[in-house]
Amino acid sequence: xxxxxxxxxxxxxxxxxxxxxxxxxxxxxxxxxxxxxxxxxxxxxxxxxxxxxxxxxxxxxxxxxxxxxxxxxxxxxxxxxxxxxxxxxxxxxxxxxxxxxxxxxxxxxxxxxxxxxxxxxxxxxxxxxxxxxxxxxxxxxxxxxxxxxxxxxxxxxxxxxxxxxxxxxxxxxxxxxxxxxxxxxxxxxxxxxxxxxxxxxxxxxxxxxxxxxxxxxxxxxxxxxxxxxxxxxxxxxxxx
Amino acid sequence: xxxxxxxxxxxxxxxxxxxxxxxxxxxxxxxxxxxxxxxxxxxxxxxxxxxxxxxxxxxxxxxxxxxxxxxxxxxxxxxxxxxxxxxxxxxxxxxxxxxxxxxxxxxxxxxxxxxxxxxxxxxxxxxxxxxxxxxxxxxxxxxxxxxxxxxxxxxxxxxxxxxxxxxxxxxxxxxxxxxxxxxxxxxxxxxxxxxxxxxxxxxxxxxxxxxxxxxxxxxxxxxxxxxxxxxxxxxxxxxxxxxxxxxxxxxxxxxxxxxxxxxxxxxxxxxxxxxxxxxxxxxxxxxxx
Numbered sequence: 353x354x355x356x357x358x359x360x361x362x363x364x365x366x367x368x369x370x371x372x373x374x375x376x377x378x379x380x381x382x383x384x385x386x387x388x389x390x391x392x393x394x395x396x397x398x399x400x401x402x403x404x405x406x407x408x409x410x411x412x413x414x415x416x417x418x419x420x421x422x423x424x425x426x427x428x429x430x431x432x433x434x435x436x437x438x439x440x441x442x443x444x445x446x447x448x449x450x451x452x453x454x455x456x457x458x459x460x461x462x463x464x465x466x467x468x469x470x471x472x473x474x475x476x477x478x479x480x481x482x483x484x485x486x487x488x489x490x491x492x493x494x495x496x497x498x499x500x501x502x503x504x505x506x507x508x509x510x511x512x513x514x515x516x517x518x519x520x521x522x523x524x525x526x527x528x529x530x531x532x533x534x535x536x537x538x539x540x541x542x543x544x545x546x547x548x549x550x551x552x553x554x555x556x557x558x559x560x561x562x563x564x565x566x567x568x569x570x571x572x573x574x575x576x577x578x579x580x581x582x583x584x585x586x587x588x589x590x591x592x
Numbered sequence: 593x594x595x596x597x598x599x600x601x602x603x604x605x606x607x608x609x610x611x612x613x614x615x616x617x618x619x620x621x622x623x624x625x626x627x628x629x630x631x632x633x634x635x636x637x638x639x640x641x642x643x644x645x646x647x648x649x650x651x652x653x654x655x656x657x658x659x660x661x662x663x664x665x666x667x668x669x670x671x672x673x674x675x676x677x678x679x680x681x682x683x684x685x686x687x688x689x690x691x692x693x694x695x696x697x698x699x700x701x702x703x704x705x706x707x708x709x710x711x712x713x714x715x716x717x718x719x720x721x722x723x724x725x726x727x728x729x730x731x732x733x734x735x736x737x738x739x740x741x742x743x744x745x746x747x748x749x750x751x752x753x754x755x756x757x758x759x760x761x762x763x764x765x766x767x768x769x770x771x772x773x774x775x776x777x778x779x780x781x782x783x784x785x786x787x788x789x790x791x792x793x794x795x796x797x798x799x800x801x802x803x804x805x806x807x808x809x810x811x812x813x814x815x816x817x818x819x820x821x822x823x824x825x826x827x828x829x830x831x832x833x834x835x836x837x838x839x840x841x842x843x844x845x846x847x848x849x850x851x852x853x854x855x856x857x858x859x860x861x862x863x864x865x866x867x868x869x870x871x872x873x874x875x876x877x878x879x880x881x
Contacts, residue, residue, distance in 0.1 A: 372745040374698050426703070430684040439681070440713035442755055446706040447682070495751035497614045499698055567849050 371498015391509030430557030627819030851860030
């Protein structure tokens with residue numbers, strides 16, 4: 353594999369990497385579909401993905417699921433590091449990128465090659481938004497995540513922070529340290545910090561939406577109507 | 593200048609031009625590491641200074657930086673030593689990846705960048721702020737050379753390390769390729785899978801693979817030598833002679849008396865480096881089988 357070839361991957365059957373991509377990948381072979389569901393904790397991502405999997409599989413489509421912090425390479429170490437909260441920003445960012453790249457190469461690409469529908473529970477946008485909120489350089493992030501494949505569709509489940517806080521408390525009776533952005537020191541009060549952090553995350557997502565053009569789904573609505581909207585959009589995608 | 597040298601210098605210029613062109617095509621203004629935009633710690637007004645050594649495995653660079661450290665310690669200077677791929681936090685993931693041969697060029701590159709970032713942000717930067725002389729056995733140039741040899745796009749790799757400043761002094765230990773190879777291959781040790789570049793499928797014979805791989809890495813190093821102001825050291829010389837030169841270079845470049853501790857610490861005991869190394873090799877034998 354020469355470096356030249358990796359630099360500018362021409363678009364083949366509509367597929368492309370966001371940046372330099374991964375050396376040695378033949379985009380033409382990736383006949384499956386990559387569908388990403390983004391959104392904060394409590395936005396209903398996993399519920400929707402579970403419903404989509406049921407629907408897709410009963411309609412005869414093979415599916416695979418991926419998500420953040422699920423690589424065999426670094427997920428355990430990443431978890432440990434996060435619990436200790438001892439990593440600096442750049443390190444954490446690169447650790448997540450390693451986890452992501454491992455899954456791209458070992459799960460996503462092989463599944464797409466086999467014609468599967470890959471459902472990603474979050475993708476690079478969450479990782480980028482988190483880092484943007486933490487003041488990381490956007491150009492640096494863009495280059496880093498140039499290894500990512502452009503998905504066929506990205507759905508961002510948008511929920512108002514006020515509603516998110518209710519859903520998270522109803523489910524766990526507590527708020528997650530990281531989802532509250534407690535490492536940022538915005539407020540000592542977890543409730544306040546959660547609202548501030550999620551608001552900042554939403555504006556980061558809005559910024560990313562302009563660049564990456566994903567579809568915003570109003571997820572303040574009941575579960576069923578969201579599923580309906582997603583199915584409709586995915587049906588169009590599969591027909592194309 | 594030997595012919596070989598001349599060719600490498602030309603190759604360096606061509607690759608610099610190519611890199612620039614591809615950056616222009618991609619419309620990126622670079623936060624990336626190029627010799628032009630990477631500032632040294634001195635230029636960034638850090639009170640501390642960073643000295644890096646680079647070179648192939650078997651070039652003797654680790655011995656040289658170790659001896660430099662011993663001298664600086666004896667002089668009562670605030671000094672800290674950091675080795676490539678040594679962050680505790682990332683180590684378990686790296687060694688798992690290497691043992692099970694799970695790493696691809698991309699993840700190999702990313703995991704080493706993670707290791708570097710951890711050491712950089714938690715150790716190097718605070719120590720440099722505190723006026724230490726930081727000695728690095730390998731720096732970002734190792735990644736620039738190795739990862740690119742593995743097929744990663746050069747400006748992607750350089751972008752990953754865009755947060756790193758340039759060392760105030762980088763010494764590149766250049767031995768004849770055969771000499772480095774022989775130092776490592778003498779006694780035919782078990783070669784580590786990734787160190788031998790076996791993942792590149794250059795040859796099924798680990799020794800042959802190692803030779804080709806190291807040769808290509810050397811080309812990459814030479815290609816960036818000018819760009820990053822490497823001081824090229826003749827690593828074929830006798831160890832003691834090289835060290836005299838190293839110490840001379842360092843004291844010319846850095847006003848060492850400014851870096852003395854107010855109250856000297858007792859001299860730390862010598863490191864047991866050789867034993868450590870052999871252990872490391874043994875540990876990886878499982879990986880090659």
